[in-house]
Structures are given as C-alpha cells and as structure tokens.
Amino acid sequence: MWGPIMAEPMPESEERDPPAKSIPPTPPSPPSLPRPMGSLLQPTHKKRPKSVKVFRLFRSVFRTFPIFTPACKLPTITGSVPENRRNMSGTRVTGTLFGYRKGRVSLSMQEAPKCLPTLVVELAMQTNVLQKEMSSGMVRIALECEKRSEKDKMKLLDEPMWTMYCNGKKSGYGVKREATEEDLSVMELLKPVSMGAGVLPGNSESEGPEGELAYMRAHFERVVGSKDSETLYMLSPDGSNGPELSIFFVRL
Template identity: 35%
Template sequence: MPPAVVPVEDGSDGAVEEAVHYSCHVSWLAWWNHVRCLLASTFLPCPPAPGAASAIVRGTLFLPSTGDRRVRLFLQEHGLPAAESEHLLVLDLPAGLGGADIAAAGRIVLEYQRQWAPNSGALLNSPKWLVYCNGRRVGFAARREKPSDAEGWVLEKLWAVTAGAGRLPGGGVEYLRGRFERIVGSSDAESFHLVEPIGWQGVNGGDGGLSIFFHRI
C-alpha cells in the first residue's frame, strides 16, 4: 500500500490544502519509484520489440582478490584482442556486490536519471548509474574511459578464453567471460544477455541466465 498522506498545517489559510497536495505528490512519487524499481529488477523489461537492433559483444566481469573489491564489467567488440578493441563500456559495480549476488539475481538493472544531466548523449556514455540487483537497490556504478593497467593485464590474460568462469592462476582473480547479445531497444534502453552455456557461480546462458539492462528515465 502507498504511504499515508498527513496534512501539514502552518497556521495560514489555504496552507493545509497546498501542503496536502505537495505531500500527496511526494508520497505517491516515492511509492511509485519503489514499485517501478522492484518491477524493473524482477520482471522488466519486456522482450525486445520486433526490429530491435542486436549484435554480439564480448563481456567480461571479474572480481579482484585484493584491494578494491568491486566487480568490474567490460564490454567490447567481439573477436578482437583487448589491446585492439574499443571498449563499449568499462564499469565499476557497487562495492559489496559480488559474484554470488549476481548469480542470485540473474539480472542486473542499471538506471540513469535525466535530472543528473538532461543532455547526456549516448546511453552507455552516461557517467553513473543506480544499480538494482534481485529487486534491491545496491548503490551506484561508475563508468570509466578505459581499463587501468592492472585491469588491462587481466583482460590480456583472458583474451584466449572464449567463454568460461573461474580464477586466474596466481592472482586469485575471479572472472566470468562470454558472448553477450546486445539488444538496442531504443536510445534509452539497451540490454546484454549471456548466450554462452557456462557461467559464474551458477549463472548460465540461455533462459534464466545473466542479463544486464540499461535504462534512462
């Protein structure tokens, strides 16, 4: 149920009516935002409309064993070495969100709000995102222009891995790597769906597999 609306009086005539209207608007907006986020993380988006553009990209997620323990997400052109491929996206997911959380959710929803910067250009160029995992808001993700030197080393080590999940020898870095189908529904909606039959800690391709959705609202 939406939150109750409580009139606020300040002693002036007509103030109650105005306060009720404002309080009602804010309360319903907060309630709807909560419901919308739950829906987006659990049920949405619907299957892409006929004619939606799609392509195959290479996706890599990895979690360093020490230091900054945020999951990194890299999306790049399929079939090219890391040194030659322009990255579509280099993203730091929120601190505390690990492989087990991603496996439990099966889908990650990232939301960009126009109020942050109304003229933000291409969707994947947005600098920050709200992140929802398993119907729960887990924090913010930050986009970067390119991988760090250490991340580039990891990507080079994984270049020969077509699809798979595990740990890198010596470093203890956990990784998931595979082909993702990129679906562009509109300028404000894109999604990436793991199509390889192997995943990370129980996340598999195909029905019920890992999907990452980007929305601008």
Template identity: 50%
Template structure:
C-alpha cells in the same frame, strides 16, 4: 591462470535468445520481470512510484523488443566480469577479445556477493541513470554514473571508468578464453590477491537511445540466460 570452465566459441544463431524474448514479452512474464527491477521504488510516494515504474516499464519493453545496431558495438559482444574476491565487481564489454573495452563499469557490489547470486540462479542487473531535462550529447554508454539494482534490490552505484593498466592486464590474461570462469593469479591481477573472472558472449539489444540490454548467451537451449544487464535512462 586456472580455468574452472572453458568452452569453444559459441557461433550458433540467435534462436535461443529469440525464444527467451518471446517468453518474457508475454503478459504474465512481463509482470514478473518489471516489478523485480522496480522493487526498490516501493517506498516512494504513490504518484511518483507509478510514474517511475511506468517509465521503467516503457524503457525495458523497448530494450526487449527493439533490435537495431548502433555505432561502437554490434549485436554480439564479448563480456567479462572480474574482480578481487573482496573487491568490487567490474564489467567490460568489447567488440572482440583483442580490442580495448567500449564500456567498462565498476559496481559497488562485492565480487563475492555477485558470485553467490549467480550460483543461486538467474541474475538481472538494472543500471539506471537520470535523463537530463535538456537533450544530452552523451550516448547511453557514455553516461558516467548509474544506480544499480540486482534482482530488484538496490545495490549502490555503478561508475563508468577508463581502462587502467591493471584492467587491461586482466583482459589480456583471459583473451584466449572464449567462454568460461576461473581465477587469475595475483601477479596478473595487480598484486592484490587472486582475481575472479567470468567471460562469455552477450547478445546486445538496443531498444531506444535510452535503453539497451545485454543477454548472456548460453549454449544450453533448455534454459534462459544466467545473466541479463539492462542500461536504462529514465
């Protein structure tokens, strides 16, 4: 396994993420965050647009402001992004690096596209699913299908899936890496060529039963997270 970057575990306090939350909760920055996530709805009818953006605004505000634990995952998780160069990108969130993933998502976005987006700066991914008219017994992390947006642009769908033998092989291969990015040889990636990966600690924030957010924890306290993932049920 060839590692591009590897760092020791990041075990400092939540101070960095708290500063980031205070910044995006300001009125100016809030206006910058929400339209970027909701940008794809601009072609809808005006009344529907206002209603949809209002619901997304409420859900995102709850995800940013709320801070409580729920079962399954705690406030800090291990997150791994991986995928073949010409394949789709996968997200896996684990309680710890040795545990089976609590959430594994496959996005329609090609791995190479996401790598380019992350190289250009801050990336926000919003995964939105529809709230059923009748109360659902599913938790937010159990929803099977999501509409996906990357920096406000619609990019297909995301599907929740069970961890396959190939997925587990990738997670085991990168288990010693606490934070970093690199390439896994083809013999560990299912025989379809090299597998690209990025692994980091994420701070998990639960707003309501219909909104959660994952913020990549960055040791550089002078900048914000490079990657934020929002799960919204609206």
C-alpha cells in the same frame, strides 16, 4: 668584510684569446610515447556480414578453454536467452565480469576478445556476493540514470554513473571509468578465452600473496531498445537451461 674580486686588466701587448664559440642550447627531449597496450586492437564499430557472424558462432563453441584452470565458485556459462526476446535481433559482444573476492566486481564490454574494451563499469557489488546471486539461477542487474535535457544529451553508455539494482534490490552506484593498466592486463590474458570462468593471479601488493582475481566471460546479445534503453543478455553456446544473466542500462 670580503669585497668584490676585481679582475686585473690584461696588458695590451699580450695576445687576447679568441672569444669562445657560443654553444647552442640543447633542444628539449620529445615527449615520451604512451605505453603500448599489448596486442589488443581498437574496436572497428563496423557491422560485419551475416556470414562472418555465423562462422564465429560455430568457432566460439570450440574456443572454450580458459588459460587457467577454473577454480572459483562462479558457475559454468550455460544461461539461455529468455523466451520473450528470442526473435529480437542484436549485436553479439564479449562481456567479462571480474574482480577480487572481497573487492567490487567490474564489467568490461568488448567487440571481440582481441579488442580493447568499449565500456568498463565498476559495479556496486562485491565479487563473492555476485557469485552467490549467480548460484540462484537468475540475475537481473539494472543500471539506471536520470534523463538529461536535450542540449546536455549524451549516449547512454557514456553516462558516468548509474544507480544499480540487483534482482530488484538497490545495491549502490555503478561508475563508468577508463580502463586501467590492470584492466588491460586482464583483457590481454583472457584474449584466447571466448567463454568460461576461472581465476587469475592477483596483485600481491594490494591483495596479498593469496589474492586471486576471479573472472567470468561470455558472449552477450546487445539489444538497443531506444536511445534511453539497452540490454545485455548472456548467451548460451548450447541453448541449455541454466543460470541467466541480464544487464539493463536505462535512462528514466
């Protein structure tokens, strides 16, 4: 058995080496900064002057050129505001429906195309099914959730899950989620687009080399009926009759 190795004593006549200076510990590296989110801006949540809204309404008509050639079955944005709410006032927002053809479609709501999403909901419907519903001329999507007790009350659009109905038929559940990197990439690519429909290159790792992500973007009138009811009405740039899309958020 090997015994412990004993150090030989140093003769007193020999000069001892000066003690080595202690090296201070290396300070921990600072936490890495979050990955920048492109050039999308934080929403302001401020009311804009009426004159600014009128100017943007006219300007949006001339910003209808998608950055990719439309090549999907999603219809042209020509839906008009329903007659029963033409006199109602609301806030104009940008809404984008996007998803892979055989994947679930997501709804993103932004204050403006250049802003970060204020709401992202994954709907209980495949993109190709929504395309077929839109071809019928009118789509009504209702997202319903149960009322909470007063102490657990939260804002309607902060609810994490809704029961979804499309044209009166139950489809499943819509789920609110934080915007993913792919969501933000889509919003970044569509920043120059005010309204339109088309396709974007998909994620080849999950959808294959032929996978394409379809999108439809439009202006929506956001009407707040109460703390338990909000509606998004798709707007038409020219007021012509055509496919209509309304999305209802309701707490029952």
